[in-house]
Amino acid sequence: MNCAECRDNLVACLEGLLDTEQARQCRAHLETCAACRAECASVTGLQQRLAASGRVAAEVSLVEPVMRRVRQQQLGPERNTLMNLLFRNRWGFGLGAAAGAAALVLIVFLVSPRTQASAAEVLARGAKAVSKLSSIHLRGQLRTAPQDNFSYINPDLDFVTVELWKQFEPELKWRVEKPARVAVMDGQSTLLFIRTANLAMRVPRPSQSAFDTEWLHEMADPSETLTNELTAIKAHGWPVTLKREQGADGNPKSVITIEAKSGLPDSDYLKNKFFMTADTRRVYVFDDQTKLLESVRIYLHATSGEVLIFELQQIDYNRPIDPAVFQFELPKNVNWYQLEMQKLPDNEKYASMTAAQAARAYFEAFGRGDWTEAEKFRRSPVDEATKQTVSGLEIVSLGQSFTSAASPEAQFVPYEIKLEGGRVIKHNLALKKDPATGRWFVDGGGF
Amino acid sequence: MDLNDKEQVERCRDGHPEDFGLLVGRYQKPLFSYLAGRLGDRLQAEEAAQESFVRAFLSLKKLRKPESFYSWLLGIAGRVAKEQFRAAGHRQRDCEAAEVMMAEAGDSRSDYPLEQAIAVLPESYRHVILLRFYEGLSCQEVATRLELPLGTVTKTLSRAYALLRQELEIREGAEQTVNQPDNHELR
Numbered sequence: 001m002n003c004a005e006c007r008d009n010l011v012a013c014l015e016g017l018l019d020t021e022q023a024r025q026c027r028a029h030l031e032t033c034a035a036c037r038a039e040c041a042s043v044t045g046l047q048q049r050l051a052a053s054g055r056v057a058a059e060v061s062l063v064e065p066v067m068r069r070v071r072q073q074q075l076g077p078e079r080n081t082l083m084n085l086l087f088r089n090r091w092g093f094g095l096g097a098a099a100g101a102a103a104l105v106l107i108v109f110l111v112s113p114r115t116q117a118s119a120a121e122v123l124a125r126g127a128k129a130v131s132k133l134s135s136i137h138l139r140g141q142l143r144t145a146p147q148d149n150f151s152y153i154n155p156d157l158d159f160v161t162v163e164l165w166k167q168f169e170p171e172l173k174w175r176v177e178k179p180a181r182v183a184v185m186d187g188q189s190t191l192l193f194i195r196t197a198n199l200a201m202r203v204p205r206p207s208q209s210a211f212d213t214e215w216l217h218e219m220a221d222p223s224e225t226l227t228n229e230l231t232a233i234k235a236h237g238w239p240v241t242l243k244r245e246q247g248a249d250g251n252p253k254s255v256i257t258i259e260a261k262s263g264l265p266d267s268d269y270l271k272n273k274f275f276m277t278a279d280t281r282r283v284y285v286f287d288d289q290t291k292l293l294e295s296v297r298i299y300l301h302a303t304s305g306e307v308l309i310f311e312l313q314q315i316d317y318n319r320p321i322d323p324a325v326f327q328f329e330l331p332k333n334v335n336w337y338q339l340e341m342q343k344l345p346d347n348e349k350y351a352s353m354t355a356a357q358a359a360r361a362y363f364e365a366f367g368r369g370d371w372t373e374a375e376k377f378r379r380s381p382v383d384e385a386t387k388q389t390v391s392g393l394e395i396v397s398l399g400q401s402f403t404s405a406a407s408p409e410a411q412f413v414p415y416e417i418k419l420e421g422g423r424v425i426k427h428n429l430a431l432k433k434d435p436a437t438g439r440w441f442v443d444g445g446g447f
Numbered sequence: 448m449d450l451n452d453k454e455q456v457e458r459c460r461d462g463h464p465e466d467f468g469l470l471v472g473r474y475q476k477p478l479f480s481y482l483a484g485r486l487g488d489r490l491q492a493e494e495a496a497q498e499s500f501v502r503a504f505l506s507l508k509k510l511r512k513p514e515s516f517y518s519w520l521l522g523i524a525g526r527v528a529k530e531q532f533r534a535a536g537h538r539q540r541d542c543e544a545a546e547v548m549m550a551e552a553g554d555s556r557s558d559y560p561l562e563q564a565i566a567v568l569p570e571s572y573r574h575v576i577l578l579r580f581y582e583g584l585s586c587q588e589v590a591t592r593l594e595l596p597l598g599t600v601t602k603t604l605s606r607a608y609a610l611l612r613q614e615l616e617i618r619e620g621a622e623q624t625v626n627q628p629d630n631h632e633l634r
Contacts, residue, residue, distance in 0.1 A: 007605075008605075010605065011601045011602075011604050011605040011608070012586075012598075012601045015585075015586050015601065015604075017586060017587075017597065017601060042612065043608050046608055046611060046612060046615075047580075047608075049561060050561065050576065050579075050580040051580055053480070053561050053562065053580065053581075054476070054480070054580040054581045054583060057476045057477075057479055057480045057483075057581050060475055060476055060479045060493065060496075061475070062471055062475040062479065062493065062496055062497055062500065063468050063471045063472050063475065065497055066467075066468070066471045066497050066500040066501060066504075067465070067467070067468045067471065069497065069501045070464065070467055070500075070501060070504050205489060207490070208490060405465040405468070408465065408466075408468030408469060408471075408472065409468070409472055435476070435583065436583065
């Protein structure tokens with residue numbers, strides 16, 4: 001093989017695509033030709049750089065946010081800014097029309113453009129009042145598990161306190177916290193810490209929102225939230241009412257109620273389990289004098305009836321936030337969540353499993369107390385509390401995996417297991433495929 | 448068995464819009480990486496990638512060659528990136544015009560110098576590089592996805608590497624020059 005032939009075949013050779021004889025000739029030429037060796041080293045270096053860069057991109061996860069927007073678009077394609085909507089002729093009013101309607105107690109359903117207009121006007125004033133925030137602090141109560149995902153909701157659970165501190169200037173920083181879970185963005189990196197599992201994850205860059213705190217961040221940007229709500233009302237035909245009433249402080253209040261739909265069918269497994277997959281009634285209360293949003297209540301339309309799942313009780317606008325709020329010291333023995341799974345010597349064995357097979361192998365490893373094996377299906381180490389709970393478990397049954405339109409990347413495997421003490425747990429294990437290794441990892445619904 | 452792009456697009460058009468999520472999953476990494484190269488900022492790239500997918504979904508019925516979904520999607524992303532860039536330029540015109548122009552010209556301070564170099568490759572090379580390294584496909588899988596002979600994929604990669612190295616040398620060389628003392632003062 002001469003230099004020209006070697007260079008023609010170099011990529012195929014490096015990719016292992018040449019037949020044995022061609023590959024041998026290519027390697028033999030490289031051994032004797034310094035120029036082609038240098039070319040080969042240069043190509044290999046670039047390939048390694050590209051591969052490393054590709055692994056970083058593997059953290060990107062757009063399926064859920066895109067599909068959420070797609071579902072919204074299916075319900076109604078128009079999206080626009082609040083101001084554009086307000087000033088369109090079809091709304092039949094301008095901001096100047098606001099004062100005349102102020103004293104009325106008005107309840108009209110969506111079909112009336114007048115209600116849309118009045119509600120839009122209140123929302124617009126609220127949005128304008130908070131359009132130049134330097135900081136915001138929100139404190140509310142959410143029916144959820146203290147350690148679980150920030151957007152997880154469950155009408156059967158008690159309320160826990162959820163708080164958000166957000167500084168917009170001079171540098172964006174934020175913190176979201178509930179009793180056993182905290183997320184902090186200090187301007188440089190974004191940290192998640194789950195107290196009960198002593199587990200942390202750090203993304204080495206700042207972020208607008210992360211770790212499923214998006215719904216609370218939206219509330220922290222009332223201008224954006226209210227714009228979105230108004231757009232959704234119009235696009236989806238969601239029922240909306242506007243009521244004016246006297247507040248406990250004697251000031252007149254505008255109360256806007258919106259019936260929001262997730263767009264998911266009732267049969268979807270994730271329906272009503274997370275904020276963005278729930279059918280809810282949202283009640284916004286504005287003070288008519290300050291024009292500011294004062295409180296938010298969100299009710300879930302559960303099968304058992306309507307349940308209050310979130311109540312925003314305190315909103316502080318533009319109050320200085322103690323810089324210590326955005327600092328967080330982790331315990332020294334903290335476990336770290338792995339952002340990247342490592343390929344195993346026998347990786348193919350795991351990559352070729354179905355979700356149900358992976359679930360079985362995971363639970364069987366737990367049963368044997370084989371933590372090394374179990375961790376091949378996880379992005380975090382098995383903590384001591386989990387080890388004590390699951391050691392010796394028996395699989396009672398595993399069902400066929402299924403999917404949810406709210407999270408098309410995930411497979412859910414129904415399972416029933418019996419713990420050593422006799423307790424039976426019946427649930428669905430959520431598994432996702434790690435893009436770099438092709439292996440399933442547990443993403444919820446289990447331990 | 449996974450459906451190919453043509454089958455997947457047809458399924459979305461045929462009353463299964465939720466299956467669009469599979470196309471998003473398939474192309475999110477190459478699309479994001481391309482946009483990161485164009486915009487030089489992760490948050491902007493994520494935002495633009497979401498917008499590109501949503502626009503693609505809304506225009507899916509207009510796509511004449513469903514088998515060309517990937518290159519069509521990258522075309523949409525290019526337009527979204529331009530719009531975002533213009534919008535950013537407009538917002539910052541008064542105070543940060545110089546910085547915006549530097550970003551447009553391939554500012555070496557971007558978080559994504561390699562992706563910037565990929566973004567300026569001719570389309571056919573860019574498509575193959577993104578699928579090979581950002582989607583993580585093997586050469587054979589790239590060939591199947593793009594309906595090209597395997598030999599064409601390896602030749603395209605070979606040429607793409609050469610162009611990329613050239614581009615990176617220019618960019619990284621320029622950065623080194625900027626960081627050197629001014630030659631005029633040394634004379």
